[in-house]
């Protein structure tokens with residue numbers, strides 16, 4: 001247990017844990033110290049000096065944001081000398097800061113505005129020669145250097161939380177500015193987090209610019225609808241004209257503690273605009289009466305999933321959802337060894353880790369929330385991060401300490417080798433010991449292409465770690481030997497100090513997997529599609545036979561990667577029918593969809609809590625108080641680990657179905673701001689092997705599926721596997737994502 005440090009702030013006795021600063025202890029105790037450059041989720045920028053305090057017996061001022069307290073020290077946060085110092089700092093900030101508040105996007109929520117008033121800066125004693133500092137257009141982001149106060153928050157967040165490390169300060173005295181790093185223009189993943197943390201109007205969203213003032217917008221707290229990280233955000237809405245309907249103007253986040261990727265921040269306009277269409281509704285009822293199955297996606301709420309389950313029971317039909325079915329199967333296999341239904345780690349546990357293994361995912365694009373948690377672990381704890389995958393990812397290079405390249409298809413063998421390396425000296429039971437004794441290590445090393453020395457290096461670099469996390473991606477869940485892979489992973493969790501997290505592929509894969517009884521998808525007729533393919537399609541994408549609301553038009557809950565049941569709210573009204581209206585026709589009756597929230601499957605850990613009683617905020621110190629955590633469910637331990645099967649070989653032309661940055665699905669694909677870069681991307685080596693060149697239109701065949709794409713040469717890629725985005729096409733992204741394919745050039749227009 002850490003020894004607490006006792007000291008006083010403004011005469012109040014307080015205590016600090018190891019690693020805390022005077023500022024963090026003051027905040028914890030509700031004592032206000034002004035800051036301009038501080039953000040809770042990064043190391044101190046220490047550029048503004050607003051946080052100065054005095055310490056008894058210490059000469060001069062000290063910075064509270066980067067100074068840890070010492071035993072018995074007495075701190076003063078407010079007196080005339082400190083106020084004078086802070087007022088002068090504000091005057092210096094205000095020198096030549098253009099008085100553009102009337103048109104500035106930040107007006108009404110600007111730290112400079114607020115603190116200029118707080119410190120009563122009524123006159124300016126300083127002056128400086130004005131400089132020409134032209135506005136910079138960086139795609140989704142605009143940078144106005146004349147408004148920049150060089151607090152460096154943007155630089156810290158980009159480097160320490162996001163991991164792009166795409167911007168830096170160009171020092172030049174009074175003409176210092178923020179510039180893109182190693183590039184003329186900004187070349188980054190466009191998360192927009194730098195916009196969020198900017199305390200003034202220097203970094204802004206180019207699309208939002210001059211469209212609305214902060215005080216005109218209504219804020220709707222919600223959960224991001226694009227991936228299973230379930231990031232908290234606020235949709236900011238306003239009517240869009242004199243008689244116009246409401247529109248989402250922008251998305252904001254509690255940037256002190258939480259982060260968003262660019263899909264969450266800029267991909268908000270995926271609402272489904274529809275009126276009540278009675279004819280379509282009646283056709284939907286007829287289609288359901290004749291249906292043999294409903295096929296649905298995991299881009300739905302728990303309450304919708306629950307209604308679908310009630311319809312399944314009532315109509316005696318099947319439910320198809322391969323994404324959630326495979327996830328459920330994986331977790332069931334995991335629980336036969338672990339004895340519990342839910343994985344043990346969370347995004348927060350990844351952030352706290354000092355060692356992590358990530359396997360089976362191109363994580364930076366599969367789940368940016370996990371990527372940011374890994375970046376935080378790397379930058380703040382010096383975490384050792386092993387990235388195991390057949391393809392390197394340039395986006396992970398800033399944080400990866402070891403890249404372990406394995407052969408496509410050999411994930412079962414890789415997991416067996418990892419388990420062997422981690423557990424070979426553990427106190428296992430007889431069966432498990434026998435499993436490792438019988439492993440044909442020579443075969444596994446040869447087929448996976450992993451060297452013994454790579455595993456030794458991993459064990460050495462993890463040797464001193466205290467908090468380790470094993471992160472499992474979709475390539476394992478969708479693998480034909482997924483059950484044995486899940487059991488091997490569970491074994492690592494059971495006998496080592498690794499906590500484990502499995503990445504659900506879609507927003508509510510986890511929730512659906514816990515609510516629905518799913519059958520293996522069959523190619524049969526009379527299937528109703530619910531946000532999925534079918535003979536009659538009920539869809540929130542605006543392209544179906546009956547329209548239903550999208551996730552930003554509904555109240556309800558989803559389960560995120562943390563096993564947390566998160567509420568989301570209506571940002572924009574929907575005027576058509578909902579699944580609840582359909583269910584009512586079949587005498588499955590509740591007034592509102594969220595009346596089902598408290599009836600969600602208790603056997604899977606859901607609690608009997610009304611939707612209206614769910615909290616939806618982060619606490620002032622950043623704890624996640626949204627919704628609730630699923631109860632743990634104890635399961636029977638009866639699993640046996642099998643010897644790895646013959647490992648498959650993937651020869652010839654291979655593509656990996658993997659979406660580009662900022663695209664996840666048909667919903668992100670509908671939004672205006674997110675780029676639709678649906679190119680087949682490959683390395684120079686791939687281009688030579690496939691006999692295609694940059695700009696060629698190619699036809700790709702996988703089995704009976706054929707699609708056409710433009711080929712783009714990507715100098716950041718290596719090796720002979722190309723990346724094929726799946727956000728806009730019919731390729732079933734829930735299957736194993738590496739695929740043998742045939743590629744022919746159609747034209748080079």
Ligand code: SF4
Nearest residue numbers: 158164188191192194
């Ligand atoms: S948008 Fe994100 S990645 Fe790009 S510079 Fe800003 S913080 Fe960095």
Ligand code: SF4
Nearest residue numbers: 148149151152154198
């Ligand atoms: S752009 Fe904004 S966040 Fe970045 S240094 Fe300037 S004022 Fe600070």
Ligand code: SF4
Nearest residue numbers: 224227231261264369
């Ligand atoms: S897409 Fe995922 S990581 Fe990005 S903001 Fe949404 S939930 Fe967070």
Ligand code: FES
Nearest residue numbers: 046048049051065
């Ligand atoms: S908050 Fe301490 S220097 Fe800015």
